[in-house]
Amino acid sequence: MAGSGELFVDLVRVETRLWNAVDVRLRAEHGLRLGQYDLLTVIAGRHECRVLDLVHEVAITVGAASKAVDRLVEAGWCRRVANPADGRSSFLELTPSGVSALSGARRTYEEEIARWTSRLLSPGALEELANALRTIRAALEAEQRP
Amino acid sequence: MAGSGELFVDLVRVETRLWNAVDVRLRAEHGLRLGQYDLLTVIAGRHECRVLDLVHEVAITVGAASKAVDRLVEAGWCRRVANPADGRSSFLELTPSGVSALSGARRTYEEEIARWTSRLLSPGALEELANALRTIRAALEAEQRP
DNA sequence: TATTGTTATACTCTATAACTATA
DNA sequence: TATAGTTATAGAGTATAACAATA
Numbered sequence: 547m548a549g550s551g552e553l554f555v556d557l558v559r560v561e562t563r564l565w566n567a568v569d570v571r572l573r574a575e576h577g578l579r580l581g582q583y584d585l586l587t588v589i590a591g592r593h594e595c596r597v598l599d600l601v602h603e604v605a606i607t608v609g610a611a612s613k614a615v616d617r618l619v620e621a622g623w624c625r626r627v628a629n630p631a632d633g634r635s636s637f638l639e640l641t642p643s644g645v646s647a648l649s650g651a652r653r654t655y656e657e658e659i660a661r662w663t664s665r666l667l668s669p670g671a672l673e674e675l676a677n678a679l680r681t682i683r684a685a686l687e688a689e690q691r692p
Numbered sequence: 693m694a695g696s697g698e699l700f701v702d703l704v705r706v707e708t709r710l711w712n713a714v715d716v717r718l719r720a721e722h723g724l725r726l727g728q729y730d731l732l733t734v735i736a737g738r739h740e741c742r743v744l745d746l747v748h749e750v751a752i753t754v755g756a757a758s759k760a761v762d763r764l765v766e767a768g769w770c771r772r773v774a775n776p777a778d779g780r781s782s783f784l785e786l787t788p789s790g791v792s793a794l795s796g797a798r799r800t801y802e803e804e805i806a807r808w809t810s811r812l813l814s815p816g817a818l819e820e821l822a823n824a825l826r827t828i829r830a831a832l833e834a835e836q837r838p
Numbered sequence: 839t840a841t842t843g844t845t846a847t848a849c850t851c852t853a854t855a856a857c858t859a860t861a
Numbered sequence: 862t863a864t865a866g867t868t869a870t871a872g873a874g875t876a877t878a879a880c881a882a883t884a
Binding site for chain 2: 549550551552553554555556557558559560561562563564565566567568584604605652655656659660662663664666667671672674675676677678679680681682683685686687690
């Protein structure tokens with residue numbers, strides 16, 4: 547049990563610094579924040595994505611998600627379309643501009659992450675890391691699921 | 693190179709959810725936020741800790757660090773003492789109340805993190821994960837060093 | 839002139855909760 | 862009554878920059 551705390555500190559520091567490194571490049575080269583890139587990717591990857599789906603996937607509050615979507619809409623990358631089955635919610639869809647912003651940013655995103663992962667670790671160590679993170683993520687989401 | 697993006701998303705989700713899980717328990721059981729626990733640990737672990745040392749260790753801005761220290765002082769966990777060698781900066785020190793808050797919180801912190809790491813992965817997988825994170829952290833800090 | 843730290847502005851996110859509309 | 866989402870408040874973070882004090 548001792549030592550897990552150090553592991554967590556390393557996890558937090560890596561996440562913070564890697565997030566910042568990717569964010570700096572996305573903002574400079576594509577005018578897109580990493581948080582927005584993240585949301586656009588979730589919207590693109592779900593069939594009928596609602597605000598609450600973003601909340602559960604990204605683990606932010608409903609209010610923050612609602613305002614973040616406002617900013618995506620304002621930037622022209624996303625729109626709300628009526629949900630015919632439930633008048634309380636809308637489905638979120640990328641606009642053509644959103645699709646193109648996302649695909650332009652993806653190259654930078656993958657490249658910067660690869661600099662600190664696949665170019666730094668052996669294929670075996672990378673695979674182990676990916677497996678461990680998947681395992682922990684699944685356990686956390688199983689318990690924290692609403 | 694493809695697939696590193698997924699790894700990063702898992703890293704971010706694990707960090708967010710694990711941070712939240714620990715933060716909830718620390719606030720409920722010890723009246724301490726995880727961000728404050730983190731700063732107090734850094735201060736406790738450095739001989740003559742200045743505000744700029746927090747900035748470099750935790751990767752926050754100078755303004756945020758200065759205000760965070762104000763709140764630690766206000767809570768009675770920390771004090772600024774004059775730096776005799778440099779009148780521009782102070783050394784940060786834990787008060788007895790800060791030392792006891794930290795040691796009380798440490799048990800909860802280690803226990804909650806262990807739930808999602810050492811109790812979830814084999815000793816070998818845990819060791820691999822710790823090594824990978826240490827490697828990536830060292831590389832990021834070497835490049836981002838001020 | 840450069841460094842350390844404080845302070846200020848504007849924006850984003852947090853927790854929390856009131857509120858509307860719909861199921 | 863419960864759920865989906867919007868809106869509002871206060872507190873804490875971000876970026877950015879002006880600023881004071883000291884090196």
